Amino acid sequence: MKSERHAMILEIIERSDVETQEDLARLLKERGIGVTQATVSRDIKELRLIKVLTDTGAYKYATVDKAEAGLKDRLIRIFSDSVMA
């Protein structure tokens, strides 16, 4: 079912850094859900997931609110560094 898959996708991207839709399809398959990149693309659209840069320079899929949290963390770190310096 689609809603189950959606839930699993959210779990997966929270737990690990997923760089591509192919990766996500592979991770779903490991969990017993066989779908192709085309379906993953549609799921990502429906879940309104976004692709963000991690601090290591790699891309990963995330929810908007998680991305916002990451942004806040980064700003705090930058601010702290500038104060300390």
Next chain:
Amino acid sequence: MKSERHAMILEIIERSDVETQEDLARLLKERGIGVTQATVSRDIKELRLIKVLTDTGAYKYATVDKAEAGLKDRLIRIFSDSVMA
């Protein structure tokens, strides 16, 4: 200069819905800054812009915080609708 271009990109994507990097390159050209998609791609990476879904189902570039604001608006609207119904 690159920083000028970055500033203009932020202005452009706030004012209008930019769907692709080619579009953005074109809009920059209209404003007197000629760059190719390759450079726009690098700019987007440096600015950490993301591609989000609009309510019409189209994609557009945005900053993370603006995307978060949009998310909040949408949730409020959905909530209001469900209360009214």
Next chain:
DNA sequence: ACTGAATAGGAATTCAAC
């Protein structure tokens, strides 16, 4: 360090099937 042209790589859509 910055950029463009060309290319490779990744994502969204089409088209058909169910």
Next chain:
DNA sequence: GTTGAATTCCTATTCAGT
């Protein structure tokens, strides 16, 4: 309405040049 295969479209990177 949902999905996969194939395709088109878009984006990131490479490689060269400045």
